[in-house]
Amino acid sequence: MSSELAIRVEGVSKAFAIYDKPHHRLLQQLFPNSGRSWHREFHALRDVSFEVRRGETVGIVGRNGSGKSTLLQIICGTLTPSAGQVQVQGRIAALLELGAGFNPEFSGRENVYLNATVLGLQRSEIDARFDAIASFADIGEFMEQPVKSYSSGMYVRLAFAVAINVTPDILVVDEALAVGDEAFQRKCHARLERLRNDGATILFVSHSAGMVIELCNRAVLLDRGELLTQGTPRHVVSRYHKLLYAPAQRVDEVRARIRADADNAAAAAAGGDASDTVSDGAYFDPGLVSQSTLRYPSLGAHIDDPRIETAGGQRVNVLRGGNDYVYRYRVRFDAAAAGVRCGMLFRTTTGLELAGGVSAAVGNGIDVVEAGSELAVHFAFRCQLAPGTYFANAGVLGLSGEGEQYLDRRIDAIMFRVMPDPDRLATGLVDIGIRPSVSIEAAAGV
Ligand SMILES: Nc1ncnc2c1ncn2[C@@H]1O[C@H](COP(=O)(O)OP(=O)(O)OP(=O)(O)O)[C@@H](O)[C@H]1O
């Protein structure tokens, strides 16, 4: 295996024996060569191949039961594959499922020594690192108590503290981080970033799209034991979401499309065509649905299908800061209207009015819109908002005897997110086009 690679997984399959009745397991063991089989085979992994280069951070995503934990266990050597092989180069520390690696009867301190020894550290090395481990775990007196008395959060704290302090070449994490409280998660996150910056290879399973996008260079999508696609985190997460939110009867179709996409991309790459199927990294997350939409009674106009699109017309609701999008909706008119103006407004989750616009100034609306007509309303905008969640309103105004009034109005019509951006220099909710510059003047007194 080339020295650039940390992990190579080649054609790995894993079949588990499933026994319909408990005594079938015994019969199988007693008469292994009887010619009769007492079990069925369940394939948790099928012909999975991928590579992780040194220094890469790779995320594995997939629905429950897709084979993620099985794959990590095979990579860490705690489970043997039924077919295929795994090669690993470097010291590997793993945070697998709760319970693996610690002896419940031993104290936290004893387990630290046990665990770190298994990971290849000498006793003196562990002595030198013990305080750092204890301080990261931050479980106080519990360090001297048997691990069986720990809460699952304390358990993960200790396991994580050991795993990162043995300075592994490769760190494998199976969702363990989701167990700790938010402050601890933040701390782990920061630590993973540091490990990553120090050149460690990290492979982790996460259900958090944000974390995969923020931390990983690359991601892999597993489904029903098969590797459906791999690529940039944004590409993979958007495919994963498509799968996750597909109606049951459409799952097979969505799977086939993801795989075909991946094959096309591979073929294009092999042909030297660097076409990038992901436009600007924005994507549509069908799970992001406004739960607070409020629709005012219509006065002859109906707002339909509010949505955000990329410049290329692709519907999105997870946006990238700094890029251009279009917020659009249609308006059907049952009745004729005069002086028609359309508006939009973005608000924060706390209701703060952040940014909005109207299609025309007061008195400059469309003179007359006939009954039966439809308007296409576009608000092109640049997404200068901080990472976070926002809501968009839509409203149509018209003139009546009493002045201007809403012909239709939808509050929180859609919900969207701006994705995390570790390189953002602006702070606060809106980027006012900040261009920082700092220079060192002559030293004082020189
Ligand atoms: N020891 C086992 N015996 C039989 N089947 C197993 C065994 N371990 C795992 N499986 C099955 O293999 C499939 C993959 O399991 P795995 O735990 O790898 O999924 P996962 O992607 O980690 O899921 P989750 O998101 O729920 O953690 C599941 O259908 C599971 O029931």
Ligand SMILES: [Mg+2]
């Ligand atoms: Mg799992």
